[in-house]
Amino acid sequence: MENNVGTDQTRRREYPRYKKSCFWVLWSCFVPVATLSYPVYSIWSMVKGQRSLPRPASTLRTAVMFKEGVLLISITPIVGYLVYKRSLALELVSELQKFRHSIRMSSTKRARNGFMIFLVACFIGGYFTIIGREMIYIVQKFSWAYVLVDFFEFVFWFLIDAFTMCFYFTAVSAMSDAYDELISTLSLLRPSPRTVSGSVGTRQNAFAVAAEPTPELHADIFKSASESLVRLHDLHRLLHRYMEFPITVSMQVSVIVTIISLFLMTFWKTAETVWRVKAIAFIVVGALPFIILCNIPEILKYRIEKLQVLLRSLRRHHPDQGFKQATTDLLETLNEFPGFKLCGLFTLGRPCVVDICSFTATYLVILLQFLATER
Structure with a gap:
């Protein structure tokens, strides 16, 4: 059997590799600027006569202003990136539309979609709670300038986080359907049993022989499945190339918001009810994205692990050496599973949650130590 898989580099469509450091360096430059936003805001408030001279060490106000500065300043590179990469997004959507999507809803897929809808609903509820609290502040204090900045900040970050989560989930779900279709297609290549046990002995099953695909049909099915697999692999890389920067920044901001929100919970006993509700809402909108x-x-x-098991089974049972070599090439392609690297430290996945929680706990303890020195 001729190897017509198309996994060689000449037939695979190569996209230019995304330089991870480009926007990451830009974002790293914004963090010191966000740190400087606190003294700038304090000086502006004192000039306007809205506050007295702040204490030299005020961990709470510094932490809150740092969070606000990071949120506000991060909007600029994110929006600029999404506008600049608009053509890449259109290319990604057009490639996704070329794959046939499954109409059937399995119980697993239904539960997954339902859980995602529940989390997004909690996320939306948290944001609307924060925005509603700001509207109450307008009615009570009539501080339009302060609240409009917050409103602009929260609405934009709501749109950015919602786009990042929903677009990534929709694209991955569509690719998941394509992998399911690919698995069902390759399952046709499994050898059917040629013998069945009878009362007299073992005889050939004529129905199984008649229903088994011919070698030519085997080659066509395998070639079509191989081309689809290579396209899916390239599409996966294209998705990561487009979503890597928004996801990285969204995760960073989510971690910062979560740390500051948990820090605010230490003032639970002395805080007003409105501030308690706002602190809980900030924890929700901070923790849910990551x-x-x-x-x-x-x-x-x-899906990829399931496909690898199927390909190993086909390679083990098929007698043709060309087929085995082609299957080996596909397995090597699947082993190049592209994954997100967040800041060069974390790989996006469930184990990343443990690392992020450890990171959050570490910096929360540092903030509490600073607070203890003030008291």
Whole structure:
């Protein structure tokens, strides 16, 4: 059997590799600027006569202003990136539309979609709670300038986080359907049993022989499945190339918001009811994005592992050496499973949640130590 898989580099469509450091360096430059936003805001408030001179060490106000500065300043590179990469997004959507999507809803897929809808509903509820609280502040204090900045910030970050989570989940779900279709197609190549046990002895099963695909049909099915697999692999790389920067920044901001929100919970006893509700809402909108984003890659990981098991089974049972070599090439392609690297430290996935929680706990303890020195 001739190897017509098309997994060689000449037939595979190569996309230019995304330089991870380009926007990451830009984002790293914005973090010091966000740190400087606190003294700038304090000086502006004192000039306007809205506040007295702040204490030299005020961990709470510094932490809150740092969070606000990071949120506000991060909007610029994210929006600029999405506008700049608009053509790449259109290419990604057009490639996704070329694959046939499954209409059937299995129980697993229904449960997955339902859980995703529940998490997004909690995320939307948290944001609307924060925005509603700001509207109450307008009615009570009539501080339009302060609240409009917050409103602009929250609405934009809601749209950015919602786009990042929903677009990534939709693309991965579509690719998951394509992998399911590919698995069902390759399952046709499994050898059917040629013998069945009878009362007299073992005789040939004529129905199984008649229903088994011919070698020519085997080659056509395998060639079509191989080309689809290579296209899916390239599409996966294209998806990561487009979504890597938005996901990285969204995860960073989510971690910062979660740390500051948990820090605010230490003032639970002395805080007003409105501030308690706002702190809980900030924890929800801060923690949910990285929890959702870390669980989305597991959808494709399960399909790829299932496809690898099927290809190993086909390679083991098929007698043709060319078929075995072609199957080996496909397995090597699947082993190049592209994954997100967040800041060069974390790989996006469920194990990443443990690392992020450890990171969050470490910096929360540092903030509490600073607070203890003030008291």
